[in-house]
Amino acid sequence: MNANAVEFDAVIVGGGFFGCSVATHLARELGERTIVLERGSDALQRASYANQARVHNGYHYPRSVLTAFRCRVNFPRFVDDFPGCIMDTHEKYYGVGKRFSKVNAVQFKRFCELIGAPVSPAPKDIKRLFNLDYVDDVFSTREYIFDAVKLKNETLDRARNAGVEIRFNTEATCVRRSDDGSMELEANGPDGAYTLTTRSVYNCTYARLNKLLHNSGLPTLFLKHELTEMALVEVPDVIANRGITMMCGPFFSIMPFPARGLHTLSHVRYTPHCEWFDRKNEPYRDPYEYIETCDKTSNYVYMVKDAERYIPCLRECRYQDSIWEVKTVLPKSEVDDSRPVLYQKDWGLPNLTCMMGGKIDNIYDIMDFLTPARV
Ligand SMILES: Cc1cc2nc3c(=O)[nH]c(=O)nc-3n(C[C@H](O)[C@H](O)[C@H](O)COP(=O)(O)OP(=O)(O)OC[C@H]3O[C@@H](n4cnc5c(N)ncnc54)[C@H](O)[C@@H]3O)c2cc1C
Structure with a gap:
């Protein structure tokens, strides 16, 4: 693949805590040209805001010692x-x-x-x-x-300081592989629809993980x-x-x-x-x-x-x-109320990664996946 042919090394779909944090990590630690697409008008407005704000220290999970x-x-x-x-x-x-x-x-x-x-x-x-x-x-x-508003401000500051571009009011609608092996992502923003070319796409849309997969004709997650x-x-x-x-x-x-x-x-x-x-x-x-x-x-x-x-x-x-x-x-969590992370690399397409954390602090488990996989 010609390195100049792609606009970004990584397109992150979803500007929640996970999407913004992953973008910061890729930009800061791995030096990647990174962009976040967020359909809402601000970051961390969905599950990353509307939750119990508990920083879990283990007490909640007597039925899942691993969690x-x-x-x-x-x-x-x-x-x-x-x-x-x-x-x-x-x-x-x-x-x-x-x-x-x-x-x-x-x-x-x-x-x-x-x-x-x-x-x-x-x-x-x-x-x-x-x-x-x-x-x-x-x-x-x-x-x-944690204070969800302070967490939003801090997470956004870190992303911007790491050089991450963030586009609000922009929905990722479809992802596909292009003929030269790179990826194309269709987006719909305030000025209409356009296509981004990238090496990799990270689907960090939590409740809506399957929306992008479904629209792209890719297998969905259970x-x-x-x-x-x-x-x-x-x-x-x-x-x-x-x-x-x-x-x-x-x-x-x-x-x-x-x-x-x-x-x-x-x-x-x-x-x-x-x-x-x-x-x-x-x-x-x-x-x-x-x-x-x-x-x-x-x-x-x-x-x-x-x-x-x-x-x-x-x-x-x-x-x-x-x-x-x-x-x-994840339906398997029903049995023991565990909170494993979902991390699916190459899901349906090479370099399409789907991820989801059941808790805010799962971000560190995701970081552990990201770093060794890419060095
Ligand atoms: C009721 C409830 C209570 C909880 N309590 C706790 C708790 O006490 N402690 C804890 O640690 N965790 C808790 N959690 C879990 C925690 O909220 C989630 O693990 C975490 O917020 C997930 O972050 P995220 O970034 O993946 O998702 P989100 O914050 O939902 O971010 C996903 C983003 O993707 C965007 N998006 C979706 N589709 C597209 C698209 N196609 N294009 C562009 N953007 C898109 C959305 O607008 C959204 O901003 C709770 C969750 C809920 C719902």
């Missing part, structure tokens, strides 16, 4: 890498349910010790917040929150999607600087959401409103378009009714809003 260990490796990396985006001043507690929980308190504590995650009994004034008829025990843990609702609430003062997660089953989390100065309330049973799969040989459904057509009557009332059985003061929460987003997971 828990990866969190233990990636947590300090993320905290060191994004100190200005982290909120580490709030207290974080995990309660373990007495009934319906897949682990009991002894097992949870042993699990935390096994993965080396700090865990200690919660102070008495915290335990008093819980209804111990329903809660086996409560633990103090070390887990942080993915599960959910329409999720996180309620945004004002919490009673006693919860203000705290985050609480009830484990491990049909329970809930109440977590600070710094980007809005509120807390999110999410519930394993009521946060997902509907689910669907991208399956081979079935008609494809664009997740962004689909959720626009779904009923969005809030489940907040059910969430808080259930949560206050465990933590009675949560009945004083004041509902403000809901954040709706598509959550996409």
Whole structure:
């Protein structure tokens, strides 16, 4: 291939946390001419904004020790890498349910010790917040929150400083291999449609990974999607600087959401409103378009009714809003609630890579794939 024939070494489709971070890595570490195409008018506006903002430190995954260990490796990396985006001043507690929980308190504590995650009994004034008829025990843990707006600003600054070009309001519609072995990517931007030539394409579109593949006539990936609702609430003062997660089953989390100065309330049973799969040989459904057509009557009332059985003061929460987003997971994660990364190189075409992280800190697992593969 003639090196001058291509405009870019890498075209990254999707300006979320993963797309922007991958672009920065390719430009900064590997010296590649890199461009990000983002269909929205700004970066990190979809799943990278509309999430619980938890920097996972392993506690969440007693049913998947591998995921828990990866969190233990990636947590300090993320905290060191994004100190200005982290909120580490709030207290974080995990309660373990007495009934319906897949682990009991002894097992949870042993699990935390096994993965080396700090865990200690919660102070008495915290335990008093819980209804111990329903809660086996409560633990103090070390887990942080990130501010999604600060993360966006930092991620964009890094991309721009690394020389990455970013085009907003630009949708990648189709990718194909050209006769000389390079790749062509069709894009639709503010001034109309055009074609980019590149050596490689990275599909970092999370819920919409299959949209580009489907449009390009390429094999699609087996993915599960959910329409999720996180309620945004004002919490009673006693919860203000705290985050609480009830484990491990049909329970809930109440977590600070710094980007809005509120807390999110999410519930394993009521946060997902509907689910669907991208399956081979079935008609494809664009997740962004689909959720626009779904009923969005809030489940907040059910969430808080259930949560206050465990933590009675949560009945004083004041509902403000809901954040709706598509959550996409690999169907195999259903079994053990694990969060493996998806990294498919040469998917359907040479030099087309599809990737997806089930958690923000999975970015480091992706970086590990990128570097050795390209040196
Ligand atoms: C409800 C919920 C709660 C979560 N809680 C947590 C949590 O507490 N902690 C955690 O670590 N993770 C959490 N996650 C997971 C986390 O949000 C994702 O792992 C992460 O945001 C994925 O980032 P991304 O860049 O891949 O996706 P996104 O941020 O969705 O970025 C994809 C981008 O691609 C763009 N795009 C799509 N198609 C095209 C196209 N054809 N052309 C151009 N642009 C396109 C979109 O506009 C979007 O900006 C949660 C997710 C959800 C939904």
